[in-house]
Every structure is written in C-alpha cells, then in structure tokens.
Amino acid sequence: MKNLDQVRLKYQEQYKQKLGKNRIVVGLGTCGIAAGGDKVMQNVKEEVAARGLDVEIDFTSCIGMCYREPMVEIALAGAPSVIYGDIFADKVEKLIESHIVNKTPVYEWAVIQIPGEATPYEGIDIMEKSAYYEKQVRSVTSRLGRTNPESIIDYIATGGYEGIEKALQVERPAIIDEIKKSGLRGRGGGGFPTGTKWQFVYDARGDKKYAVCNADEGDPGAFMDRSVLEGDPHSVLEGMMIAGYAIGADEGYIYCRAEYPLAIRRLNLAIAQAEEHGLLGDNILDSGFSFRIKIKAGAGAFVCGEETALLNSIEGLRGMPRVRPPFPANKGLWQKPTVLNNVETYANVPFIIRYGGDWYADMGTEMSKGSKVFCLTGKVNNTGLMEVPMGITLRDIIFSIGGGIQDGKKFKAVQSGGPSGGCIPAEHLDTSIDYDSLTALGAIMGSGGLVVMDETTCMVDVAKFFLNFTQLESCGKCTPCREGTKRMLEILQRICDGKGEMEDIDTLDRLCRVIKNTALCGLGQTCPNPIATTLRYFRSEYEAHIIDKRCPAGVCSALLVYTILANKCTGCGACVRSCPAGAITGEKKGPHAIDTDKCIKCGACIQKCKFDAIIKA
Amino acid sequence: MVANVTLTIDGIRITVPKGSTVLEAAEKAGIFIPTFCHDPELSKPGACRICVVEIPGMRNLPASCVTEAMEGMVVYSASPAVIEARKTNLELLLANHPEDCLTCNKNGDCRLQEYAYYYGVKYGAFKGEKHRYPLEDDNPFIVRDMNKCILCGKCVRMCEEVQGNNVLNFAFRGFNALVTPAMNSKYSDTEISNCVFCGNCISVCPVGALSEKDMLGKARRWEVKKVTTTCPYCGVGCQFDLNVKDNKVLGVTSTDGDVNGRALCVKGRFGYGFIHHPDRLTTPLIKKDGKFVEATWTEAIKLVAEKLGDIKAKDGPDAIGILSSARVTNEENYLMNKLARAVIGTNNIDHCARL
Numbered sequence: 009m010k011n012l013d014q015v016r017l018k019y020q021e022q023y024k025q026k027l028g029k030n031r032i033v034v035g036l037g038t039c040g041i042a043a044g045g046d047k048v049m050q051n052v053k054e055e056v057a058a059r060g061l062d063v064e065i066d067f068t069s070c071i072g073m074c075y076r077e078p079m080v081e082i083a084l085a086g087a088p089s090v091i092y093g094d095i096f097a098d099k100v101e102k103l104i105e106s107h108i109v110n111k112t113p114v115y116e117w118a119v120i121q122i123p124g125e126a127t128p129y130e131g132i133d134i135m136e137k138s139a140y141y142e143k144q145v146r147s148v149t150s151r152l153g154r155t156n157p158e159s160i161i162d163y164i165a166t167g168g169y170e171g172i173e174k175a176l177q178v179e180r181p182a183i184i185d186e187i188k189k190s191g192l193r194g195r196g197g198g199g200f201p202t203g204t205k206w207q208f209v210y211d212a213r214g215d216k217k218y219a220v221c222n223a224d225e226g227d228p229g230a231f232m233d234r235s236v237l238e239g240d241p242h243s244v245l246e247g248m249m250i251a252g253y254a255i256g257a258d259e260g261y262i263y264c265r266a267e268y269p270l271a272i273r274r275l276n277l278a279i280a281q282a283e284e285h286g287l288l289g290d291n292i293l294d295s296g297f298s299f300r301i302k303i304k305a306g307a308g309a310f311v312c313g314e315e316t317a318l319l320n321s322i323e324g325l326r327g328m329p330r331v332r333p334p335f336p337a338n339k340g341l342w343q344k345p346t347v348l349n350n351v352e353t354y355a356n357v358p359f360i361i362r363y364g365g366d367w368y369a370d371m372g373t374e375m376s377k378g379s380k381v382f383c384l385t386g387k388v389n390n391t392g393l394m395e396v397p398m399g400i401t402l403r404d405i406i407f408s409i410g411g412g413i414q415d416g417k418k419f420k421a422v423q424s425g426g427p428s429g430g431c432i433p434a435e436h437l438d439t440s441i442d443y444d445s446l447t448a449l450g451a452i453m454g455s456g457g458l459v460v461m462d463e464t465t466c467m468v469d470v471a472k473f474f475l476n477f478t479q480l481e482s483c484g485k486c487t488p489c490r491e492g493t494k495r496m497l498e499i500l501q502r503i504c505d506g507k508g509e510m511e512d513i514d515t516l517d518r519l520c521r522v523i524k525n526t527a528l529c530g531l532g533q534t535c536p537n538p539i540a541t542t543l544r545y546f547r548s549e550y551e552a553h554i555i556d557k558r559c560p561a562g563v564c565s566a567l568l569v570y571t572i573l574a575n576k577c578t579g580c581g582a583c584v585r586s587c588p589a590g591a592i593t594g595e596k597k598g599p600h601a602i603d604t605d606k607c608i609k610c611g612a613c614i615q616k617c618k619f620d621a622i623i624k625a
Numbered sequence: 626m627v628a629n630v631t632l633t634i635d636g637i638r639i640t641v642p643k644g645s646t647v648l649e650a651a652e653k654a655g656i657f658i659p660t661f662c663h664d665p666e667l668s669k670p671g672a673c674r675i676c677v678v679e680i681p682g683m684r685n686l687p688a689s690c691v692t693e694a695m696e697g698m699v700v701y702s703a704s705p706a707v708i709e710a711r712k713t714n715l716e717l718l719l720a721n722h723p724e725d726c727l728t729c730n731k732n733g734d735c736r737l738q739e740y741a742y743y744y745g746v747k748y749g750a751f752k753g754e755k756h757r758y759p760l761e762d763d764n765p766f767i768v769r770d771m772n773k774c775i776l777c778g779k780c781v782r783m784c785e786e787v788q789g790n791n792v793l794n795f796a797f798r799g800f801n802a803l804v805t806p807a808m809n810s811k812y813s814d815t816e817i818s819n820c821v822f823c824g825n826c827i828s829v830c831p832v833g834a835l836s837e838k839d840m841l842g843k844a845r846r847w848e849v850k851k852v853t854t855t856c857p858y859c860g861v862g863c864q865f866d867l868n869v870k871d872n873k874v875l876g877v878t879s880t881d882g883d884v885n886g887r888a889l890c891v892k893g894r895f896g897y898g899f900i901h902h903p904d905r906l907t908t909p910l911i912k913k914d915g916k917f918v919e920a921t922w923t924e925a926i927k928l929v930a931e932k933l934g935d936i937k938a939k940d941g942p943d944a945i946g947i948l949s950s951a952r953v954t955n956e957e958n959y960l961m962n963k964l965a966r967a968v969i970g971t972n973n974i975d976h977c978a979r980l
Contacts, residue, residue: 309798326795331671331691484776484795484802485672488710491717494800498753515751522713525686525706526674533685 010293012173015285016164023165029064030108031089032056033081035153037070037238038231038270039392043077044096051100052080061108069239071153073140074392076119079153082107088123090132091153139411140390143404145371145379148355149395152239157274160281163242169287171358175250176295183254184210187357189365191377195232196222196313196350197425197454198530199376199443202357205347208337209255212345217257219248220322220341222350223264223271224306224313227426228477229385230457233351235393236381237264237271240355241278245288245301247354250361252299255347259300263318266305275303310427310481314529315348317483328483329529350455352381372398376442380453386422386460387414396441403437406460417462421545425454427474427481428534430541431467450541452534466563467546468553472500474538478531488523489532495519496539504564508554516543558625565609568624574599576621583613583622632698647689647700648676656702659711659740661831662777663690666886667786673777675714675740679704686710708744715741716750721800722832723755723772724748731833733846737775754800764813766822766838766895774804774834780826787888792820824894828879828887837895840868840876853880856893860951860958861885863893874900933969942970951978 034040034049049067056063071079076093080103083089090113095103099117106114113121113129120141121132128134135141146152155162163169175183188203209217221244225233237244248260264272279301282288290298309327311317316330319341340346356378360368369377376398382405385391389411396405402422406412413419421431430451432439439445443453461470479493496519499512520536520543527533543550552558559567572583572592579597591607594600602613602622614622628643632650639654646669651658661673671691678689679701686707689700701707718737726732741747761769781793781804792812796805803809806818813820827835851866864882868875877894879887899905909925910917920928936944947969949961958976965974 311798328795331669331688333693479799482799482802484797484799485670485778487672487674487714487717487775490776490799490802491714491721495717495720495751495753498751518709518713522710526677526688526710526714528671528674528688 009176009295010286012164012169012293016170019161019165022161026064026066027083028085030062030085031064031066031081031083032104032108033066033068033083035070035077035079035081036067037077037153037235038268039070039074040077040079041270045078047097048078048080048095048100051097052104055100055104056108059104059109061104063108066156068153068155069151069157070235070393072144072149072235072393072395073119073390075390076392079119081153082113084108084111086126087111088121088126088128088132090118090121090129091135092117093119140392140394140409143396143400143408144394145397146395147359147371147379148236148243148352149239149381149393151243152235152393155240157239157241158277160242160278160285163240164285167362168242168358169246171361172246172249172253172287173293175253175361176293176297180210180254180256183250183361186365187254187360190356190360190368191365191372192353192356192360192368193376193443194349195352195356195380195455197428197452199453202349202353205337205349206251206254208335209257209345209347212338214345216259216342216344217255218341218344218346219252219255219257219260220319220336220346220348221248221260221262221354222313222315222318222348223262223268224318225268225351225455226265226310226313226481227428227455227457228474229383229423229459230426230455231383232381232393232456234268234271235383236351236355237268238274241271241274242282243355243358244275244351245278245282247349247357248301249288249292249299250357251347251349251354253297255345257347258298260302261322261341262301262303263306263312263322264303265312266307272303272305279303309483310477311483311529311531314531316529318348319346326483328485329531331528352456373440373442375444376453380441380456382456382458384410384458384460386458387417387462387465388412388460389414398442399440401438401440402432402458405441405458406437410460413460413462417464419460420463420465421461421467421470421542423451423459423461423470423474423538424457425452425534425537426457427478428452428530428537429454429457430537431461431470431545432541433545450537450544452537464561464563466504466559466561467542467549468500468503468559469561469563471539471542472497472504475500475535478535482532482535486526486528486532489527489529489535492519492523492527493532493535496523496536500539503550503553504559505566506553506557506564508550510551510554512554513543513547513550562624568609569604570602570607570609570611570613570622570624572600572602573621573623576619578619578621580618582616582618586612586616588612630694630696630698632694632696632700634700635702641694645694647678647680647687647692647694647698650694651678651689651700651702658689658702659736659743660690661736661775662779664779664782664829667779667782667829670778670782673714673775675711677707677710678702679707711740712744712746715744715746718775719746719748720751720753721755722748722775723770729773729833730836730841731773731846735833736831758803761811762838763811764822764838766891767812767824767827768836768838768841769812770834770836771803771805772834773832775832776802776804777831778804779829779831780804780835783825783829787886788821788823788825790819790821790823792818793826822891822895823889824891825879825888828889837876837878839895843875844868844870849875851878851880856889858890858892858896858952860954862954863889865889865893867897937969943973945969945971946973946975947971949974949976951976 036045080095081091118132120135120138122135184206192202193199304322312321312327314329317327321327336346372378379395381395421433423431446453475497479497482489484490502508520540523536552560577599584592589606589608591603629640630643631640637654641650658676660676669691671688676689677686758771784792810817850869856863863885866878866880908919911920947965
C-alpha cells in the first residue's frame with residue numbers, strides 16, 4: 009500500500025511557510041460573509057496592494073464567535089495571531105495601518121490572541137483562557153477558523169487523511185471496535201452508538217453497501233453541521249471513507265440541504281481535491297479499497313433529515329419516512345445495507361482513528377463520551393458555535409461561554425434539540441449535558457441547537473412557534489402528526505388569543521401523548537415535546553393566559569392593553585404621530601389616551617414615547 | 626416447511642407462520658383491529674396509525690400492520706392507551722371531514738363511519754380549519770371529493786402497484802398534504818395525469834373520497850343488490866358486481882374475482898350503459914322484404930344453419946370462413962373451432978385478436 013508521507017511532508021512545509029509570513033486571514037464562513045466578510049476581504053486586498061505590503065492574504069471559516077463577525081486574524085511573522093471582531097469594511101484601513109505597518113495590534117478591537125510559540129501581547133485574552141473558549145475543547149472543530157477550508161494542503165498538513173491511511177492498514181472489524189471503544193454516539197440527536205450501527209451494516213448481507221451522510225440540518229437555530237462542512241469538509245469525507253471501508257461500502261452520499269450553498273461548494277471542491285490526490289476513487293492508495301462520494305442537494309423539506317425520508321429523497325421519491333424495521337442497516341438506500349450518520353459524527357471519526365478510541369472516551373461522561381458541538385442562539389450575549397465536553401452543565405454553556413443573558417435580563421428557559429426538543433427551565437440549569445439527562449428532562453440532546461429565552465419570552469408563544477414549524481414540515485403521511493400538530497397549533501393560537509379554556513390543557517396533554525405514542529417517525533413522535541415541556545415547567549403561564557386572560561411575558565398581543573399614564577404623559581404628541589391606527593387622542597400638552605378598540609397593539613407608541621408614559625399589560 | 630411463532634393477543638394464544646404481522650395474527654385469532662391504509666394486496670406504508678396495539682417492551686404503540694409477530698410476544702389490542710389513541714386519531718380525522726354522512730354516497734359502507742360508531746367517536750372534538758377543495762367531477766366516470774380523503778394512500782398504491790399507471794401521489798406537506806395526479810392536475814388532464822379511468826382507485830377507497838359518478842345519488846348502499854357476474858367485454862373473464870336496484874343496473878363495483886381480484890378496466894367498470902339502452906337488441910332480427918323483423922333464437926339459428934349448409938353443399942366447406950371474437954371466453958372459442966373443423970369441415974377459422 010502507498011502512503012501519504014511524501015505528500016504530507018511537502019504540504020507541511022508549505023503550510024509552515026504560510027504560517028511563517030505576515031498574514032491576514034478573513035473569516036469567510038456563512039456567518040462572516042453575512043456580516044460583510046466579502047467586502048472586508050476586498051478591502052484587505054485593495055489596502056495591501058495599495059500599500060505594496062508583503063502579506064499573505066488567506067481566509068478561513070467560522071471560529072465559533074458568530075456574534076463578533078466579521079472577524080479578521082492578523083499575525084506578524086514570529087508574533088502571536090490576533091483575532092479581531094466586528095471588523096467591518098471601514099475598519100480595515102486602520103487595522104492594517106496599525107497592526108501590519110506599525111506593528112501594533114489594535115487592542116480595542118482585539119478579541120483573542122493565539123500566541124503559539126511567540127510571547128503573548130499584553131492585554132489581549134489568550135484563546136484557551138478566554139471566557140468563550142476556556143471551557144471548550146476543540147477536536148472536531150479544531151480546524152474551524154484556523155485553516156483554509158478550501159485547501160487540501162492545510163488539511164493534510166494538519167493531520168488530515170492520517171485516519172484513513174491508518175484504517176486501511178488494519179482489518180475492517182478492528183475499525184469498528186475502535187469506534188465502539190470510543191463510545192461515540194450519533195451526533196444527529198438520536199444518540200445511537202455509532203460502532204454498533206456500523207457493526208449492523210458490516211454484518212448485513214449484501215452485494216452493495218452505502219455510507220450516507222445526513223447533512224440536512226434543519227432545526228431552527230442549529231448550524232453545527234454547516235459550520236463543520238464549511239470549515240472542515242475533508243474531515244467529513246475522511247470519516248465517510250473510514251466508515252465505507254469498515255462496513256464494506258464503495259459508495260457514499262452526502263445529503264446536504266440546498267440552503268447551504270457554501271457548504272455544498274466546499275464539499276464539491278474537497279471531493280475534487282481528494283479525487284485528484286487518489287484519496288477517493290478506485291483502489292485508494294493501492295489498498296484495494298474503492299470509494300466514491302456523491303452529493304445530493306435536498307429540496308427544502310425538514311422531514312428529509314429523518315433517515316428513511318432522506319433515503320427516499322436520494323432515490324428520487326417523495327421525502328416521506330418509511331416504516332422501521334427494516335432499518336437502513338439492513339435495507340437502506342435502494343434496499344441495500346446502509347450506514348447513515350450525521351456530519352458531526354463522521355467528522356469525529358478521523359480523530360478517533362488517529363488518536364484511538366480510548367483518547368475519545370476519556371472525554372465526557374460514562375454514557376455520553378467525547379465532545380459535542382452546540383450552537384447557542386437567542387437572548388444570550390455570545391451567540392455562536394462551541395464544542396464542549398459531554399457532561400458540562402447548561403449553566404456553563406449559557407453563562408460562562410454564552411456570557412449570560414442580553415441586557416441583564418433574567419434567564420427563563422433554554423430550548424434544546426429544536427422542534428423535537430424541549431424547554432428546560434432555570435431550576436435545571438445545572439443539569440449535565442448528556443443524552444440521558446436531557447431526555448429525562450423531557451428535552452433531547454438533538455443535533456445541538458440551544459435557543460436561550462429570557463423573561464420577555466412567552467412560553468406558550470414559544471410552543472406555538474415550534475408547533476407552527478412542525479405542522480408546516482410534517483410530511484402528511486401519518487394521521488397523528490398531520491392532523492394532530494394542526495389542532496395543537498390551533499389550540500395554542502386560541503390560548504394566545506385569550507380564547508383558551510382549561511379543557512384545552514387536558515386536550516393538549518392527550519394530543520401530546522397520542523401523537524408521541526402513535527406517530528410514524530421521529531419527527532412526529534417528538535413534535536409534542538415543546539408543548540409537553542412547557543406544560544410541565546411553565547403550566548402557570550398557560551393558566552394565566554386562559555384564566556386571567558393575561559400574558560405574563562407581555563408577548564401575546566391579543567392579551568395586551570396599552571395605556572398611557574396620565575401623570576407621566578407630557579402631551580408631546582409623538583405617540584399620536586406614530587400610531588398607524590389613529591387610536592391615540594389628547595389635547596396638546598395635556599395627557600393623551602388610547603382607544604383600546606382602535607388600538608392594533610403594534611407597540612409603535614411605546615417605542616416613540618420618551619417619557620415611559622405608555623405601558624402594556 | 627415454514628417455521629411458526631406463537632404469540633398471545635389479548636390472552637389468546639395463536640400460532641402463525643414466521644414473518645406474519647401482528648395484524649394477521651389477530652385476524653387469525655378473530656380479534657378485531659381497525660385498519661385504513663392496510664390492504665393485503667398492496668405494500669404496507671404503516672401510515673394511518675389506527676391499527677396501533679400495545680406490546681410491552683416496544684417503544685410507543687406500534688402499528689400492528691407492519692409489526693412482525695415474534696415468538697412469545699404479548700400484545701394488547703384494546704388496552705386503555707390503545708383505545709385512547711384510536712379514538713383520538715379518529716377524532717382528528719373527523720375534525721377535517723365533512724359532516725355529511727346523511728347524504729354521502731358511502732354511508733353504510735364507510736370505514737371511518739364504521740369505526741367512529743364502534744368507538745363512539747363523534748364530530749366536533751376539535752374545532753378548527755377544514756379543507757375546502759372543489760369537487761372534481763369534470764370527467765364522465767370518477768368523482769373525487771378530496772375533502773373526504775383521509776390520506777390512507779391506498780388509491781396511490783393501487784394505481785402504482787396493481788394498475789401500473791402511477792397517476793396518483795402525495796403532494797404538499799402536513800395538513801395540506803393531498804393525493805393528486807402530477808402537477809396538482811385532474812384525472813381528466815390525461816396528458817399529465819396518465820389516467821385511464823380504470824377506477825381501481827375507487828375500489829380501495831375506504832371513505833367517500835372516490836365514487837363512481839353514475840352511481841351518485843341513485844341508491845343507498847343497503848338498497849343495492851350486488852350480483853356477481855363476468856365481464857362481457859373480453860376473454861379475460863374479469864368478475865365484478867353489478868349493483869342492482871329495482872331490477873335496474875346502477876353500476877359496477879369490484880368484487881374479489883378469481884381472475885382479476887378487484888382490478889377492472891374502464892370498459893368493464895364503466896361500459897355498462899348498453900344494458901338499459903333503448904337501442905340494445907334483445908332478440909335476433911331476420912331481414913324479410915328488406916326490413917329487419919324480430920325473430921326467435923330457434924328461427925335465427927335454423928336460418929343460419931340452412932344457409933351454411935347450402936353454401937357447403939354448393940361450393941364445398943372451404944367456401945366458408947369463420948371469424949371468432951376476443952370478447953367470448955376460451956371455451957366458446959374452442960367450441961367455435963369445433964364448429965368450423967368438425968361440423969363444417971374447414972380450417973378457415975381465425976380470431977379478431979390477430980387482426
């Protein structure tokens with residue numbers, strides 16, 4: 009068998025040379041681009057050209073701090089890398105002037121530094137010791153924001169494809185044993201032990217087998233898989249190759265949602281590069297193992313993240329879940345034995361093979377090994393991507409890494425696991441993050457989306473939001489999910505409109521139970537979770553809506569009444585001019601009043617009033 | 626020799642061949658389990674979830690139609706959780722179903738109605754939106770009322786798996802999911818729909834979503850006498866039921882024929898208009914003085930025999946040729962062959978199917 013030694017030595021040399029230069033690296037993940045990263049990149053190029061600087065310009069993916077995008081990293085040869093946040097295009101000139109020309113970092117814009125072997129700058133947080141990264145581990149995300157995702161040189165130089173090289177030298181069952189030893193469980197949310205799943209496919213009889221990657225990430229507020237695909241596409245390919253070798257597959261599919269065009273572009277590029285290097289195709293590295301990977305872009309259905317619907321969709325059928333059993337391990341893609349894992353699971357595999365199952369199993373808890381990537385969004389200060397060891401608490405994630413709640417407000421709940429997950433209240437903030445603890449709370453680990461809610465969030469409204477999502481995304485195949493989610497949504501809408509009755513709570517309870525018990529697929533079985541958990545932890549809010557006709561969080565507009573406090577109103581008339589419904593009247597310089605019949609509760613007047621004279625309750 | 630498994634359903638021990646479903650085992654044990662989407666002749670989507678049962682050790686309530694019966698399995702087909710689930714799912718179906726059983730053509734032969742009665746489920750458990758699809762009745766044969774559809778998908782599978790025309794599939798999502806021909810077209814857009822109006826979809830519809838157009842409003846189900854007969858159109862010999870009221874054929878419905886199962890073609894299912902047509906010949910006619918005059922069969926056959934005898938006597942048997950029909954049975958064709966070769970003495974016999 010051939011090896012990559014020579015290629016790796018050459019690429020390591022090239023990579024080292026790149027790092028040895030004065031460098032400017034722009035974060036060009038989707039979050040960076042959305043924040044204006046492309047324009048920043050353009051300005052960097054123009055500025056460097058105009059000044060005739062000898063600087064290596066590079067780009068990378070999202071390092072995780074999405075809330076600070078656009079981010080730019082600058083390193084002078086032999087000095088620490090400084091990562092700057094909120095570098096909009098107009099800041100580029102000053103940044104280059106100061107850091108490159110005058111060799112002085114712009115301290116007030118710096119977020120973190122990575123000194124490497126150099127002496128750190130005073131006054132800039134070192135990445136590993138910064139509040140955002142201190143409690144994180146970076147294994148599956150180690151290349152994110154650090155290497156160029158479109159460069160196979162960077163990948164191979166940083167240990168890439170060592171996993172497949174190593175795997176090809178041992179017998180296939182040994183690979184599966186290593187994965188079993190690592191304790192890796194499915195990172196898509198289900199948490200099924202990956203090694204066991206591979207074993208099933210290995211044991212399944214078939215002349216043809218497939219390795220399929222689920223990249224149809226669709227939970228609201230989840231972007232773990234996108235970040236990995238955009239930041240380290242080769243690691244997913246390598247993970248699939250190792251899986252393919254282990255189970256005896258010669259073909260792989262990545263089912264990636266079409267809403268991730270950058271991920272698809274980088275995957276296609278990575279596949280082409282891997283083929284060029286003989287790492288994909290026939291007789292890989294002269295090992296006798298052949299493997300090819302194709303990409304199938306999804307058409308926008310959330311349910312296609314369900315494994316059997318995903319397989320149907322690849323086959324060109326309507327994305328509707330199949331009955332299990334038979335499981336894909338026995339009858340998967342085109343009825344052939346198929347291993348199906350998600351992006352993060354595959355991306356973990358090369359690391360496990362490189363460093364061994366024991367290394368991986370050292371992280372995490374007894375039943376949930378390793379690390380997990382989470383996306384923190386919602387009413388939290390630091391929104392972004394993070395990789396943490398299993399077993400960390402929700403409090404650590406939200407308050408240490410996430411920096412607490414925005415505007416100093418009070419934490420109310422965190423939704424884990426998207427529409428299939430549940431809302432976890434403050435009293436369970438110290439729960440360890442692992443598959444079993446989260447399930448015990450009525451939520452699920454899910455794929456890693458964490459949506460934080462503060463005291464201004466109405467939990468009935470939250471449940472309604474998720475139910476609206478699931479009822480739109482239900483495929484319509486089975487009765488309980490198709491009809492039940494619709495009726496639950498209607499009941500929640502009535503409660504939010506102040507038309508709820510106490511029996512509605514019992515009806516919701518019953519629908520939650522029946523839909524969970526009888527729906528065909530995981531989407532249907534878990535879609536009641538947002539209601540079930542809010543009923544469990546925030547029942548009083550439901551009751552306030554129904555009995556008192558009051559929304560305690562002040563969200564449900566039908567239950568709000570806007571009033572002007574006569575003692576505070578100066579009669580300035582700002583509210584009158586802002587009111588689109590003509591509901592506010594009053595004498596100039598005298599107290600005004602709102603006609604509640606005319607008021608459409610848009611809230612424009614509150615925003616305009618400088619005297620806090622308008623309240624909603 | 627097929628291995629057997631023995632399981633217990635509601636306390637009844639039952640042995641079935643390995644590979645049987647829990648539903649099949651229950652049927653064998655005489656235990657009632659309702660079904661909408663299940664059909665022994667079609668593939669099993671496990672979609673309607675009305676046949677759920679409780680099996681200790683299994684997650685949630687599995688659908689019995691797609692759960693394999695295992696050795697030693699214990700099944701409860703009517704536990705409180707099962708009954709609650711079935712009732713709730715029936716209520717959910719009724720919540721999006723027109724409340725017009727009084728005038729529905731399917732009244733008395735409707736599974737939704739039957740199960741609602743069995744479980745004491747009434748309309749109105751859930752208030753909310755109902756579909757208001759326009760009635761599709763622009764073709765001469767089939768009326769589709771998608772407001773009544775419960776999306777069991779049997780018509781989809783019948784068309785795909787038995788008829789092979791793939792006219793129907795599901796479109797849209799969630800509450801708006803709809804069984805429809807391609808591009809949300811109609812049966813009558815045959816260029817797009819590929820529909821041949823065999824009506825086999827009607828034969829599997831458990832509710833009133835698909836109906837024979839000509840039978841609408843003609844009779845209640847219990848007024849109709851079903852007379853099983855053989856289709857006269859071709860030699861396949863499909864069987865079907867004539868639906869008769871007051872000695873009049875109202876229409877044709879599928880029966881479980883030995884030859885054809887429930888499948889029929891457009892002619893067999895819808896081409897019965899000749900039965901009561903005023904132009905239909907009910908006796909043989911013999912031309913006398915340039916005009917056809919009604920005759921008896923004895924007269925007519927005698928006349929034909931005489932004429933054939935004359936020709937044979939005058940010009941020999943090979944002056945006679947016989948052309949038989951694909952619309953008669955094999956046995957009748959055989960007899961025609963005997964008539965030609967053994968009675969008349971000619972080999973000049975052929976069959977319209979060769980033309």
